[in-house]
Amino acid sequence: MWILKFLPDWIFHGIFLVGLIGFAATYLFKYIPIPFIFVYRKPIQIGSVLVIIFGTFMSGAVYDNNTWEERVREMEAKVAKAEVESKEANIKLEEKVQQQKEKIVQKQVVVKQYIDREVTKYDNTCAIPKEFVEVHNKAATK
Amino acid sequence: MKYLILVLMLVGCSTTVPVTSKFPEPPKYSLQTCPNLQLLKDGSKLSEVANTVTINYSTYYECAVKNDAWIEWYKIQKHIFESVK
Numbered sequence: 001m002w003i004l005k006f007l008p009d010w011i012f013h014g015i016f017l018v019g020l021i022g023f024a025a026t027y028l029f030k031y032i033p034i035p036f037i038f039v040y041r042k043p044i045q046i047g048s049v050l051v052i053i054f055g056t057f058m059s060g061a062v063y064d065n066n067t068w069e070e071r072v073r074e075m076e077a078k079v080a081k082a083e084v085e086s087k088e089a090n091i092k093l094e095e096k097v098q099q100q101k102e103k104i105v106q107k108q109v110v111v112k113q114y115i116d117r118e119v120t121k122y123d124n125t126c127a128i129p130k131e132f133v134e135v136h137n138k139a140a141t142k
Numbered sequence: 143m144k145y146l147i148l149v150l151m152l153v154g155c156s157t158t159v160p161v162t163s164k165f166p167e168p169p170k171y172s173l174q175t176c177p178n179l180q181l182l183k184d185g186s187k188l189s190e191v192a193n194t195v196t197i198n199y200s201t202y203y204e205c206a207v208k209n210d211a212w213i214e215w216y217k218i219q220k221h222i223f224e225s226v227k
């Protein structure tokens with residue numbers, strides 16, 4: 001509510017209190033020895049009730065606003081914490097993936113070295129049939 | 143009693159303030175697609191076949207690592223997301 005941004009909370013509690021005092025005061029008018037005040041008893045009572053209604057409404061609005069602001073602050077803090085946790089988890093996962101990839105590459109290097117050292121010996125003795133190449137390529141394509 | 147009900151009705155005034163969390167950024171490596179497997183050339187030697195097969199297996203395992211990472215990333219992010227309530 002826009003009005004809550006400009007005015008401090010205590011003003012609305014004060015308005016409510018003024019209305020309450022005004023309303024209660026109208027019952028004391030008969031003890032005041034000034035006759036014209038008693039004439040305004042009804043309008044003052046109506047005005048006080050309206051002020052009480054406004055004060056009550058605005059007090060509720062202040063309470064509601066404060067509750068929501070508190071919840072928003074809590075949620076913002078939780079979201080900020082979650083974002084940090086998320087980034088940290090990403091870094092850990094990235095490190096883990098990098099390690100696994102390095103293992104795969106290392107293994108590939110070792111196997112290739114073995115192929116170059118041992119398997120090349122059979123290059124001239126073992127002819128690869130054309131059908132074998134075709135089958136392999138068929139399996140390797142999507 | 144009538145006044146009490148009126149007062150209680152007047153106190154209510156709700157406001158909804160949405161707090162949105164950003165969708166977590168996935169790791170860069172996980173956004174790369176898996177490469178195609180290597181093919182053999184006609185008249186390949188045994189060592190070339192073995193090399194190609196080795197490269198293809200490595201490609202598969204690298205892709206599997208990425209896929210597993212996606213699954214783990216999803217589980218972690220889901221857990222973090224569900225903890226924000």
